[in-house]
Amino acid sequence: MGTLFCLTLLLSVAPSTPGHVSGRADAAPAPGLRDLAAPLGLRIGAAFNDDPTLLDPSYATTLAREFDMGVSENHMKWQFVHPAPTTYDFKVADAQVGFAEGHGMTYRGHNLAWSRQNPAWLVTGPFTRDERIQQLRDHIAAVVGHYAGRVAQWDVVNEAFDGLADPLHDPWSVSIGFPEYLDIAFTAAHAADPTAKLFYNDYNLQAPNSKFDHLIDLVAGMKARGVPIDGIGFESHLSARSCTAKCTNDTLKNMLRAHALGLEVAITELDVSVQLPATSQKLDQQASVYRSVLEACLLAPNCHTFMMWGFTDKYSWIPSFVHGYGAALPFDEQYQPKPAYAAMAATLSTPPVAPSCAAFPDRATAQKAFDSGVLGAPMLDPDGSGTACENLPAVAAPVAAPATVEPAPTGEKLPAVPAPRAAPVVVAPAFTG
Ligand code: G3I
Numbered sequence: 001m002g003t004l005f006c007l008t009l010l011l012s013v014a015p016s017t018p019g020h021v022s023g024r025a026d027a028a029p030a031p032g033l034r035d036l037a038a039p040l041g042l043r044i045g046a047a048f049n050d051d052p053t054l055l056d057p058s059y060a061t062t063l064a065r066e067f068d069m070g071v072s073e074n075h076m077k078w079q080f081v082h083p084a085p086t087t088y089d090f091k092v093a094d095a096q097v098g099f100a101e102g103h104g105m106t107y108r109g110h111n112l113a114w115s116r117q118n119p120a121w122l123v124t125g126p127f128t129r130d131e132r133i134q135q136l137r138d139h140i141a142a143v144v145g146h147y148a149g150r151v152a153q154w155d156v157v158n159e160a161f162d163g164l165a166d167p168l169h170d171p172w173s174v175s176i177g178f179p180e181y182l183d184i185a186f187t188a189a190h191a192a193d194p195t196a197k198l199f200y201n202d203y204n205l206q207a208p209n210s211k212f213d214h215l216i217d218l219v220a221g222m223k224a225r226g227v228p229i230d231g232i233g234f235e236s237h238l239s240a241r242s243c244t245a246k247c248t249n250d251t252l253k254n255m256l257r258a259h260a261l262g263l264e265v266a267i268t269e270l271d272v273s274v275q276l277p278a279t280s281q282k283l284d285q286q287a288s289v290y291r292s293v294l295e296a297c298l299l300a301p302n303c304h305t306f307m308m309w310g311f312t313d314k315y316s317w318i319p320s321f322v323h324g325y326g327a328a329l330p331f332d333e334q335y336q337p338k339p340a341y342a343a344m345a346a347t348l349s350t351p352p353v354a355p356s357c358a359a360f361p362d363r364a365t366a367q368k369a370f371d372s373g374v375l376g377a378p379m380l381d382p383d384g385s386g387t388a389c390e391n392l393p394a395v396a397a398p399v400a401a402p403a404t405v406e407p408a409p410t411g412e413k414l415p416a417v418p419a420p421r422a423a424p425v426v427v428a429p430a431f432t433g
Helices: 002-013 033-040 057-066 091-102 120-124 129-146 171-175 180-192 210-224 247-260 280-299 339-349 363-371
Strands: 043-048 069-072 106-113 153-158 197-202 231-234 237-239 264-275 303-308
Touching (some): 043 106, 069 091, 069 303, 091 106, 129 180, 153 180, 180 197, 180 210, 197 210, 197 264, 231 247, 247 264, 280 303, 280 339
Parallel strands (some): 069 106, 153 197, 197 231, 237 264
16 A cells, blocks of 8 residues: 555656756756657667666656656566465555556556466466466466556567477476477457557577477468467577677567567667676676667667666666676666667667668678678578578679679669778677576
8 A cells, every 4th residue: 555655746746857967967958869760760678677666766867857658577477466366456556557657658567477486376276278378368368368458568478499499398288288389379469458568588598599480380370370460579688708709690580580570679678788797898888788688679670669677777676586696777776877778779879871782792701700790680581591682693703894783772882892881880799598
């Protein structure tokens, strides 16, 4: 009761417009990340930590100033929202969604079926297959129905695979069957709110790998069966030392494979941990990973959502789960912006521009540039096969005179070899998350 009262107070006092980033109060008011992202058609957001973090004024004002999308880090999961067979508890999640609505933010729902954070009554059972199906349908009807029209995207199924490519043995796949339970869950979510976009969410999707191949097979099958799936969430729990020079394009390749199936993608849980203690060199490495993931999203035609798994190091899951690591978010524990914040602000202010295929004499040159980190979705063919500029000849015909290529659509002459990009090419260590 007291908590809700305080939350109501905060709803009315926390600013919904950008202000000063704390620690630079003498500087001119700076736009928040949300103001920089909006003109690009991008929603930028953060996970809301557990109750009662919204009661911390620094937390609430920073959140509202910087982000225009929220997601509950924990409080829409079964453990919290459905603690007993016939009991639903939306108290904290309602306050979080209310805060978001009070500050012009949209909301993601996370999640409706996962192997973890399930209440004991659900895990213990035993239940028959039919009972499990009914549980899943009832839960989704209740939760998605409760937020119908207020939650724009749902992570319907979370992490159905393990770290590689094997389906997990969770209550749903064991009792109902894989992938049948996904079809049931997405169909139920669509019935409960036909306006919500429905995502499959997982980790380790940052580069071409067998897990992503299996996932593409899975979602292609769902689409073929008419299951209402709209997108794939790339969680993106990364490390500052885990992104190579071509990681932006590796991520892009996967995003474009989803695009070829008519699916959106979203960065859903980005954080970039560093080994403690955090040094300025490590924080700079971290910043380049943040920039790289943001560049991939900005370059992909089907990425309109960029979420971090929190925003301040004061409340991050990393230190208690990954021994010796932390400092994973763009604000430190005192709500001071870190280099990662500056990198994202700069990237949003000067978004990456992909070179046209017309800038390359042949496919081999374009592919080489792409693989070495020259950024570019347009360099990839629409089917997302990962082959750059398929319309170009495989190798350029020998020419006597110094090469110039056909004018680009804008009419300007382009050199045979692409000019260096104004923005720095990402040089940072390969994703592992
Ligand atoms: O609610 C209990 C509380 O009653 C108890 O007093 C307290 C004692 O530690 O624990 C509380 O539950 C914790 C819960 O977070 C809420 O704070 C759990 O122990 C803790 O395990 C749980 O951790 C969450 C984790 O998922 C569980 O797997 C993290 O906060 C959350 O950040 C993390 O989020 C996941 C995404 O949902 C899916 N993708 C990966 C991501 C990171 O693991």
